[in-house]
Amino acid sequence: MITLHHLNNSRSQRIIWLLEEIGIDYKIEFYERHPVTIRAPQALKDVHPLGKSPVISDDQTGITLAESGAIIEYLVHNYAPQLKPNSDSPMYWQYQYWMHFSEGSLMPPMLISLVFTQLQKAPMPFFIKPVAKMLSEKTMANFVSPNIKALLGFIENHLSQNTWFCGNELSGADFQMSFPLEAAVARGIINESLPHTLKYVKTFQARKAYQAGLEKGGEYDYA
Numbered sequence: 462m463i464t465l466h467h468l469n470n471s472r473s474q475r476i477i478w479l480l481e482e483i484g485i486d487y488k489i490e491f492y493e494r495h496p497v498t499i500r501a502p503q504a505l506k507d508v509h510p511l512g513k514s515p516v517i518s519d520d521q522t523g524i525t526l527a528e529s530g531a532i533i534e535y536l537v538h539n540y541a542p543q544l545k546p547n548s549d550s551p552m553y554w555q556y557q558y559w560m561h562f563s564e565g566s567l568m569p570p571m572l573i574s575l576v577f578t579q580l581q582k583a584p585m586p587f588f589i590k591p592v593a594k595m596l597s598e599k600t601m602a603n604f605v606s607p608n609i610k611a612l613l614g615f616i617e618n619h620l621s622q623n624t625w626f627c628g629n630e631l632s633g634a635d636f637q638m639s640f641p642l643e644a645a646v647a648r649g650i651i652n653e654s655l656p657h658t659l660k661y662v663k664t665f666q667a668r669k670a671y672q673a674g675l676e677k678g679g680e681y682d683y684a
């Protein structure tokens with residue numbers, strides 16, 4: 462049996478969607494973020510030293526695995542090989558590309574943007590505030606926002622020609638890409654100006670398995 466160590470409001474939701482889509486038996490161990498720091502609790506460090514979610518453990522193989530991409534690969538390899546293109550097809554490299562792109566290229570500037578937004582709201586001495594504001598606005602305008610815009614434009618172009626990230630078939634890459642895209646929709650970064658991406662997010666969120674996963678996962682702000 463697979464156990465998913467699930468932190469509320471986190472990337473782990475995409476693993477619940479995948480587990481629901483595959484239809485295997487699994488159980489969820491719930492962990493709650495600290496209400497102020499929004500960090501994961503210490504208990505998650507007892508499961509994996511980095512204390513981040515998602516983590517799965519499989520009592521059949523004795524394997525405990527962190528990192529969404531590795532978890533998706535593990536679940537697809539063992540339980541749903543149909544969700545990965547054959548290694549001799551060109552789609553296989555599309556699959557690899559988007560599996561890596563999600564956390565490797567898209568998440569870092571999104572995270573920096575979130576940090577700067579939080580920084581502007583953070584309590585600090587009044588004379589520091591204008592400096593912090595100027596620094597974060599300049600970094601956002603010169604570096605982060607253009608980067609995010611280029612990445613989202615690139616995705617929009619891809620989704621204008623493909624139903625899913627690997628052509629016409631749902632694959633592991635869609636689960637991996639789902640979190641940054643739905644978080645960007647929830648934050649208003651993706652809107653009607655990116656119609657294909659918006660439609661893509663609404664399409665996967667409407668799937669029965671996704672909805673079942675939402676019910677099981679508890680609090681989630683990005684759907």
Ligand SMILES: N[C@@H](CCC(=O)N[C@@H](CS)C(=O)NCC(=O)O)C(=O)O
Pocket residue numbers: 468470471472473499500501502512513514515527528529530564
């Ligand atoms: N690249 C990792 C990132 C894992 C990660 O940062 N998870 C966040 C939730 S979205 C977390 O556990 N944060 C709590 C903390 O850092 O205390 C993955 O895709 O699994």
